[in-house]
Amino acid sequence: MGGTVPAARGTVNGRGPSVGKRLAGAAANRFAFPLELPCSSCNLPEPAYDDGKFLFKLEIPVNTSIAIARVLGIVLTVMGLSAAIDRKSVSAALEKVTQDRGFVWSWSFVILTLGAVIVVMNNVWTSGLPMLITILGWLTIAKGAFLLLLPGPATALYRKCNQDGVLIFGGIVACLLGLALLYVSFV
DSSP: OOSOOOOOTTOSTTSOSOHHHHHHTOOTTEEEEEOOOSOTTSOOOOOEEETTEEEEEEEOOOOHHHHHHHHHHHHHHHHHHHHHHOHHHHHHHHHHHHHOHHHHHHHHHHHHHHHHHHHHHOOOOSTTHHHHHHHHHHHHHHHHHHHHHOHHHHHHHHHHHOSHHHHHHHHHHHHHHHHHHHHHHHO
8 A cells, every 4th residue: 555644634643643542432342453454445434544554443233242142042042942842852862961960060060151151241230131141141050050069959850840841831931032032132
């Protein structure tokens, strides 16, 4: 890229406002990256200059609550449909899982870790979607801790729930919660 940059009103040394001034009022989800643009026809934000480097602001359109809601929505919808439609496979999987204590321990560790990640990334107690995600995160932590600390009673509870009516009801509830999360996060 050759040539000079024309001086614009409100610039410092004809090269644009300083990075500190430009980023001081920026929202928390905006970043500045040094980037050499290959052409002037690119659909990128208005460029700025600092010390001769080309900079632009990149806006991240998705916040943490929405991203987590989208992931949980997809997973809960598919898992809920699976539990409601293919009860025999889900029942056989639950029966196998509850017989293997090592697998229960591994599974509970993954569940506890997932809940901890959700809570660490989104521990927001305001109304709406962020609070729902936080509650789901804490419930996931409680489930993982229950499975880790009390595997006997936990597997007994899973065996009692391993019935057609309970699987269908649980699948429908999970599917509806997943669809609600998808609707709220994508619309």
